[in-house]
Amino acid sequence: MKALRWHNQKDIRLEEINEPVVQAGQVKMKVKWCGICGSDLHEYLGGPIFIPVDRPHPLTNEVAPVTLGHEFSGEVVEIGEGVTRYKVGDRVVVEPIFATHGHQGAYNLDEQMGFLGLAGGGGGLSEYVAVDEELLFKLPDDLSFEQGALVEPAAVALYAVRSSKVKAGDKVAVFGCGPIGLLVIEALKAAGATDIYAVELSPERQAKAEELGAIIINPAEVEDTVAEIGRLTDGGVDVSFEVTGVPIVLRQAIQSTGIGGETIIVSIWEKGAEILPNDIVMKERTVKGIIGYRNVFPAVLSLMQKGYFSAEKLVTKKIALDDVIEEGFESLIKEKNQVKILVESEQRY
Numbered sequence: 302m303k304a305l306r307w308h309n310q311k312d313i314r315l316e317e318i319n320e321p322v323v324q325a326g327q328v329k330m331k332v333k334w335c336g337i338c339g340s341d342l343h344e345y346l347g348g349p350i351f352i353p354v355d356r357p358h359p360l361t362n363e364v365a366p367v368t369l370g371h372e373f374s375g376e377v378v379e380i381g382e383g384v385t386r387y388k389v390g391d392r393v394v395v396e397p398i399f400a401t402h403g404h405q406g407a408y409n410l411d412e413q414m415g416f417l418g419l420a421g422g423g424g425g426l427s428e429y430v431a432v433d434e435e436l437l438f439k440l441p442d443d444l445s446f447e448q449g450a451l452v453e454p455a456a457v458a459l460y461a462v463r464s465s466k467v468k469a470g471d472k473v474a475v476f477g478c479g480p481i482g483l484l485v486i487e488a489l490k491a492a493g494a495t496d497i498y499a500v501e502l503s504p505e506r507q508a509k510a511e512e513l514g515a516i517i518i519n520p521a522e523v524e525d526t527v528a529e530i531g532r533l534t535d536g537g538v539d540v541s542f543e544v545t546g547v548p549i550v551l552r553q554a555i556q557s558t559g560i561g562g563e564t565i566i567v568s569i570w571e572k573g574a575e576i577l578p579n580d581i582v583m584k585e586r587t588v589k590g591i592i593g594y595r596n597v598f599p600a601v602l603s604l605m606q607k608g609y610f611s612a613e614k615l616v617t618k619k620i621a622l623d624d625v626i627e628e629g630f631e632s633l634i635k636e637k638n639q640v641k642i643l644v645e646s647e648q649r650y
Contacts, residue, residue: 303646304427305625306366310348313369313626321423321431328387328432329379330395332646333446335425336372336454337629339479340569343546344369344419345630347571351419359413360399363421370644371397371418373425374440374449384434392440394449395425395432396456396598403435409593416593426625428646438598444605447612447619450643451484455601455610458484460594461567462492466587467540469493474530474538475515476554477545478506480615480641481567485542486513487609498530498538500553505617505638512614530557542567548574555580555588566590618642 302320307313323329344352349365357364377391387393397417400408408414418424423431440449458481467473473494475482478501489497490513499515501507507517516533523529531537537559543551546568555564555576566588581588604610617640620628625644633639 302428303622304368304424305370305622307344307348307352307369308366311345313345313630315623315625318368318427320429323379323381323431325382326384326434327381328377328384328393328434328437329381330375330393330430330432331378332373332375332425332428332430334374334450334643334645335370336450336480337426337625337633337642337644338372338454339481340371340416340419341369342630342633343569343571346634350569350571351416353420358415358420360401360415361421367419367421368424368427369418370425370427371395371416372450372453373430374446374452375430378429386434387437387439392442392446392449393437394440394452394598395430396436396438397453398436398593398595404595407595409595414593426622426644428622438602441602441606444602445612447616447643448605448610451610451612451615451641452598452601452605454480454641455484455487455605456594456597457481457567458488459491459601459604460597461485461542461565461591462488463597464589464591465540465542465565466563467492467494470495471539472496472498472534474498474500474541474554474557475510476500476541476543476550477568478503478510479544482542482544483509483513483615483640484610485544485567486510486515490514491604491609496534498533500526500550503637506640509614509640527553527556534559536560537562539563540565544568546570552576552580555586558584558586560584561586563587563589616641616643620644622646
């Protein structure tokens with residue numbers, strides 16, 4: 302089968318590899334759609350970050366090269382011994398976190414935690430994947446496979462909002478309107494935030510954020526982004542979300558909150574970022590990071606059935622697996638108008 306494999310920084314290859322063999326407790330699924338995540342781009346441009354290179358990952362026993370892709374949906378085509386919750390033909394999505402004791406407790410904080418598609422275990426940028434039964438959720442009949450490919454990134458956004466102190470009626474700022482930032486806006490709407498300020502340079506992404514109901518702040522058109530947020534909110538937002546991975550933006554996100562405000566760091570970072578501790582100390586602010594998600598997939602699916610996290614609004618390009626490098630990864634790097642690119646394993650384009 303075809304699979305996109307990470308070999309090294311700036312070295313990903315579409316290769317022919319053997320189809321996975323289903324083991325006890327696993328299902329084999331035909332991948333329908335897989336999204337390209339910002340984490341995949343970070344691994345391509347600045348990795349390895351999560352990908353095991355020097356020694357095998359403790360839970361997958363794999364080392365690079367690994368098959369990329371962790372935002373995917375598909376159809377069950379084979380079940381392994383002992384599988385009871387799924388049958389051939391079921392439509393499913395994958396929660397791609399490996400943890401020592403499975404999906405129990407704070408499993409996303411497990412010291413040995415890894416992501417399927419980064420730590421090994423197969424990946425969704427391929428034709429087939431063999432997945433542990435416990436990683437699967439059934440995709441409701443009224444949700445498309447394309448919508449299913451957005452469940453994983455939407456889970457990041459919903460978990461970020463749930464991990465914050467956002468309350469109904471709060472004023473919030475989202476710095477960065479890539480796929481996760483836009484999904485955070487949707488999750489904030491579901492949580493009842495009223496004024497949502499979106500800080501973004503790209504006109505196309507500004508338009509998407511505005512379509513979702515955010516108030517746009519273009520850093521290129523205001524003298525001081527932080528001062529502008531302070532003016533519009535009479536002192537700062539209650540909570541800010543940093544979703545860019547850009548050092549100067551992190552400091553702006555912190556400074557944009559009012560007294561006792563909170564900043565949630567959602568981004569994965571390739572290098573360090575300098576902040577001024579007094580920005581936190583003098584206004585008794587809080588800065589908090591989140592990694593991945595836990596126990597939110599059912600809620601995401603339920604919100605999708607109510608119209609949130611719409612693929613129609615967020616997906617800007619659909620491509621075939623054959624074109625994943627040039628039309629996928631390189632396109633996301635060069636074309637700032639792209640938001641979410643979905644990859645189909647079947648050649649139709």
